Amino acid sequence: MSNTATGGRKIELWVGVLVLGGLLSLGFLAFEVGNFDNARVRDGYRVYADFQNIGGLTLRAPVAVAGVRIGQVTGITLSRDSFNARVELTIARHYDNLPVDSSASIFTKGLLGAQYVGLEPGSDEEFLGDGDEIEFTNSSVVLEQLIGELLFSKAEEAAE
Amino acid sequence: MNALAAIGRFTLGGVYHLGRCGVFLCTMLAVISHAWRRFALVVRQLYFAGVMTLLITLVAGLFVGMVLSLQGYYTLVNYGGESALGLLVALSLTRELGPVLAAVLFTGRAGSAITAEIGLMKATDQLAAMEMMATDPVARVVVPRFVAGVLAVPILTLLFNVVGVLGGYYVGTVQLGVDSGVYWASMQNGVDVFEDIGNGIIKSFVFGFVVSWIMVFEGCDTEPTAEGISRATTRTVVVGSLSVLGLDYILTALMYGGIS
Amino acid sequence: MPHSPHNPARPADTLVSVDNVSFGYGPRTILSGLDMQITRGSVVVVMGPSGCGKSTLLGLIGGRLAASEGRVFFDGGDVAALRRRELFALRKRMGMLFQSSALLTDLSVFDNVAFPLREHCGLPESLVRNLVLMKLHMVGLRGARDLRPAELSGGMARRVALARAIALDPELILYDEPFAGLDPVSLGVTLKLIRELNDALRLTSVVVTHDVDEGCRIADYMYLLGRGTIIGHGAPQEMLHSGDPEVAQFMQGMPDGPVPFHYPAPDYRAELLDAGGARS
Helix, strand or coil: CCCCCCCHHHHHHHHHHHHHHHHHHHHHHHHHHCCHHHHHHHCCEEEEEEECCCCCCCCCCEEEECCEEEEEEEEEEECCCCCCEEEEEEECCCCCCCECCCEEEEEECCCCCCEEEEEECCCCCCECCCCEEECEEECCCCHHHHHHHHHHHHHHHHHC | CHHHHHHHHHHHHHHHHHHHHHHHHHHHHHCCCHHHHCHHHHHHHHHHHHHHHHHHHHHHHHHHHHHHHHHHHHHHHHHCCHHHHHHHHHHHHHHHHHHHHHHHHHHHHHHHHHHHHHHHHHHCCHHHHHHHCCCCHHHHHHHHHHHHHHHHHHHHHHHHHHHHHHHHHHHHHHHCCCCHHHHHHHHHHHCCHHHHHHHHHHHHHHHHHHHHHHHHHHHHCCCCCHHHHHHHHHHHHHHHHHHHHHHHHHHHHHHHCCCC | CCCCCCCCCCCCCEEEEEEEEEEEECCEEEEEEEEEEEECCCEEEEECCCCCCHHHHHHHHCCCCCCCEEEEEECCEEHHHCCHHHHHHHHCCEEEECCCCCCCCCCCHHHHHHHHHHHHCCCCHHHHHHHHHHHHHHCCCHHHCCCCHHHCCHHHHHHHHHHHHCCCCCCEEEEECCCCCCCHHHHHHHHHHHHHHHHHCCCEEEEEECCHHHHHHHCCEEEEEECCEEEEEECHHHHHCCCCHHHHHHHHCCCCCCCCCCCCCCCHHHHHHHHHHHHC
16 A cells, blocks of 8 residues: 555654664663673583582572672572582583683672672693583571571570 | 343353454454555554554653653662662563553554544445445455554554653652662663563553454444444443453463573 | 346346345344345445345445355355455445544545555556546545545545545445435435436446435336345335335335334233333
8 A cells, every 4th residue: 555645654663763763772781781691691601510419599590700700690490319400511612721620619699689600710731621510519597597506506505 | 130131141241242343353353454455545544553652651651751760769769779770660560551551652642542433434434335335345444444453552652651761760769869770770770671661562462453453343244323423432442451461461471480 | 036127138137146045143033034136337226224134235245244144146156255365355346435434534525436446556646646636536626635534524525535446446345324314415416316327327326225216217127125024125116106005104104003103012001001001
């Protein structure tokens, strides 16, 4: 249908503005609000780490080295033999020089913040690759246990 | 006994209505290809439905973002978590409030108008006249409005989200003193492009589809009287808004239900 | 077999034939046992009181409604038996003028008349423009081409709708109450247009109306509907002087007759006297 009716140009202009606004919004949301790095992490390589206790670690929690985000948690399962938590970490492909003797720990951002996996690079010449396992792990610090131990030791001190 | 009969009649009427609604969707989808053959008509309807709803969407988005920021701040500051303000605002908007409110606003502004327009065209024999001119009114009148609605809701949702995030930014940083770097960083750390923004867009497409379907169906199903048109318009707003809210729950459960 | 004075030599040249047609919505019967022959080139007027199913008849001829019994033939083909595509092809051969004019409110007068041409012919825009201006000129509204339907008076809107109905050069035009609600001048214009277009474009016209004077002025042949069936037919002069009491009552507009003044009710006297008793 042709738009010989007056206002055809105006309509096209406004709809163009609307669609452009939508696309710009999408770009803004994708790059400014969301983080495309997260998306790039998705096609990274996977390594595994067993923890005795993961505390409140959740899927998509960040994986960081020296506080810099390099990947995220993409899977949490319970090992059938050892009853350890097996955590799958996906790490962006360009961080391909993590030594195999690196250690993984579960830390908490702030006192009550979300938990994340921190990697402490080792010194081996060989690097972690897809499907490798991180041997050295430190479990999550469970606050209740910590407080319990503190109280217990204080009580012992008082008893002495 | 009378009350029982009334309940039965009401239920049966509802089932008939639902059946007509489904049949209508099929007749519409059968000629949906006309949307591309008559793209100028879709553009025209995108103007009427989208551009007309633009202003209220932007204003509503701004205020929703601002109030989210304000309320979120006073809750988070109790736990020392005001650094997560940006994340709270962005996730609330992209996952839930953006798609839901944009769709509800669209229903109230454009949906009701389109129902009334189609109903009036029916009441004044315009649809019958088209049929007598060997033009399928579903292809010529209904499909462009439907497709424009399906396209307009996601676009409006995106704009709503952006304006909301900016409104939240203004209140959070300028008014309440959260560091602006922290505001953005918390968003970027926590908002996933696919999980959060992508799912929000999928939601808004589903809402756009359902709301547009309801608005054109109620228009075509109108009893061709002044009273019938007003009833159909009301029904579009009520049924449309409730469907959006109900579907939102279902979609949220499907999309995020698996995550512990 | 009715025959029109325009076509006395070929009485069998029938464009539309309605063959023992009945129609009803659910259990409610609107038309029953209708038989009609519409001769090519004639103006056939179908008259009857309001709500007697005259407009339904047009729906049946146009294929918008399907008869529950009997058949409607257009140029020898059964209208109700057509598939959708064939029906649409058939409708390009007929135009219809609705009582409400049914102009598309979001298009200008020009675009309304151009609508069927653009939809079906794929002609270049310059040719569409010339055709539209020709059609508008025929109804005397070439100057009003840029107006919106909302800016037109009732009579003008109906003339635009008429120009639109003849845009595809149809063989048959169906008029639904073309005289309702018109001022005397518009009425005169409409009468003149129906007659002149019919003769100049070699159309066949079916006019549904309840206006006896106007109907008689343009009709070649008339059918009178009542009680859902045909109660009389003939040339206008025969009808005006018909001895049949039902036909005479309608044609002369007598308030009482075979169609009673009072809607069926219980006995007046009994009901009044009974009123006190019935309420307690």
